[in-house]
Amino acid sequence: MRILHTSDWHLGQHFMGKSREAEHEAFLNWLLATVNDQAIDAVIIAGDVFDTGTPPSYARSLYNQFIVNLQQTCCQQLIIVGGNHDSVSTLNESRELLALLNTTVVGGVSETPDDEVVLLNNADNEPSVALCAIPFIRPRDVLESQSGDSDPDKKQALQNAIASHYQTAFSKAKEHNLPVVATGHLTTVNGQLSESVREIYIGTLHAFPASGFPPADYIALGHLHKPQTVAGQDHIRYSGSPIPLSFDETATTKQVIVVTFTDSSKPEITEVPVPAFRTLLNIKGSLQEIEDQINQIDTDSELNLWLDIVVASDDYLSDIQGPVQDMVTDLPVEVLRIRRQRQDSSASLTREANETLEELDVSEVFSKRLIDEPLKDDKVQALTNAFHEVLSEIHDDEQSQDKSKSKQEVVQ
Numbered sequence: 001m002r003i004l005h006t007s008d009w010h011l012g013q014h015f016m017g018k019s020r021e022a023e024h025e026a027f028l029n030w031l032l033a034t035v036n037d038q039a040i041d042a043v044i045i046a047g048d049v050f051d052t053g054t055p056p057s058y059a060r061s062l063y064n065q066f067i068v069n070l071q072q073t074c075c076q077q078l079i080i081v082g083g084n085h086d087s088v089s090t091l092n093e094s095r096e097l098l099a100l101l102n103t104t105v106v107g108g109v110s111e112t113p114d115d116e117v118v119l120l121n122n123a124d125n126e127p128s129v130a131l132c133a134i135p136f137i138r139p140r141d142v143l144e145s146q147s148g149d150s151d152p153d154k155k156q157a158l159q160n161a162i163a164s165h166y167q168t169a170f171s172k173a174k175e176h177n178l179p180v181v182a183t184g185h186l187t188t189v190n191g192q193l194s195e196s197v198r199e200i201y202i203g204t205l206h207a208f209p210a211s212g213f214p215p216a217d218y219i220a221l222g223h224l225h226k227p228q229t230v231a232g233q234d235h236i237r238y239s240g241s242p243i244p245l246s247f248d249e250t251a252t253t254k255q256v257i258v259v260t261f262t263d264s265s266k267p268e269i270t271e272v273p274v275p276a277f278r279t280l281l282n283i284k285g286s287l288q289e290i291e292d293q294i295n296q297i298d299t300d301s302e303l304n305l306w307l308d309i310v311v312a313s314d315d316y317l318s319d320i321q322g323p324v325q326d327m328v329t330d331l332p333v334e335v336l337r338i339r340r341q342r343q344d345s346s347a348s349l350t351r352e353a354n355e356t357l358e359e360l361d362v363s364e365v366f367s368k369r370l371i372d373e374p375l376k377d378d379k380v381q382a383l384t385n386a387f388h389e390v391l392s393e394i395h396d397d398e399q400s401q402d403k404s405k406s407k408q409e410v411v412q
Helices: 021-037 057-070 087-093 095-099 149-172 287-295 321-327 364-373 377-411
Strands: 003-004 042-046 076-080 103-106 117-121 127-132 181-184 218-222 228-230 232-238 255-260 266-274 280-285 306-310 331-346 351-353
Touching: 003 021, 003 218, 021 057, 042 181, 042 218, 076 117, 076 364, 095 103, 095 364, 117 149, 149 181, 218 255, 232 266, 280 287, 287 306, 287 321, 321 331
Parallel strands: 003 042, 042 076, 076 103, 127 181, 181 218, 218 232, 280 306, 306 331
Antiparallel strands: 003 255, 117 127, 228 232, 255 266, 331 351
């Protein structure tokens, strides 16, 4: 039995004014070929199929066409679980139709644990693995809030509730006497984040410990975009995003993971590198150093190279856009961001000037605002917890509205 684990496609991402459609299309075509090359029996997408809850039409088209094209491969099944970027109602709206195409969609947490246990078949169409298909978990999915609880009590109660949900699904899966795989879409303790990862809190719980997972044979995680194992345990893994979703991910080789189950006690885990369909590059230095680096760039690529440039200079430069743009004239290169770096001697910190709100998410704006206040650490932590709890409630309300709207449309 061979399973391919992937996640965080973020179809429809709009990156600094640029569409990622060409890269995503190239990846999906590569993935279809890889499924056949690796003789894959089942594909698991561990959340964040789309970048937003209302993806553009081309993103939906890529998604639907991939599912259709997958039927022409050796793959028997496709399992899709929702992530924090996905709308539960958007994923679930075509669930019954996609079931006819050997696709199981679990957009949100189910009230019945049996609904989250899926049997995966091998090439002979025999059940070989029991999957706990667990999506991104929201607090209201597993816990009723109690007034008067302290922050530590809330975190512990939520952590216990999530662990209990996993254990319940795991117990159901074990009834089939097959190897067990579980999915998840969350941040784990000590997980390595990148710029493009939206820091998610499940209520006030920032990170889930590896000890909270059940003893499954493999745990396929999504949300963190850098491929990594969890707590040094080889069988608990983030596959990472298939394309760099921010400039700081460019140094990391992207991958999908193939998990092979045989008669042995442990599955064989293989990392399959994903080609770089477009190069994203950070360049930093003086204008002369930047020009030298640009002249050394290999531009032999089907897609234009994207640059993020930081001009580091003690000299005052009234215009940095013009000189940099002149350097890339007639080259298949696009400069997406140019920033000026100055030394702030009073704070002994290097700060990047000209940072705009468009470059920051709401959590970063909140954090930067807190820095300017003379607050003690415990106060900062309390405010941060309250802020993320409010964000979580807002997101839950939006999901509820989406679900109600979807039901109304069905009735009409």
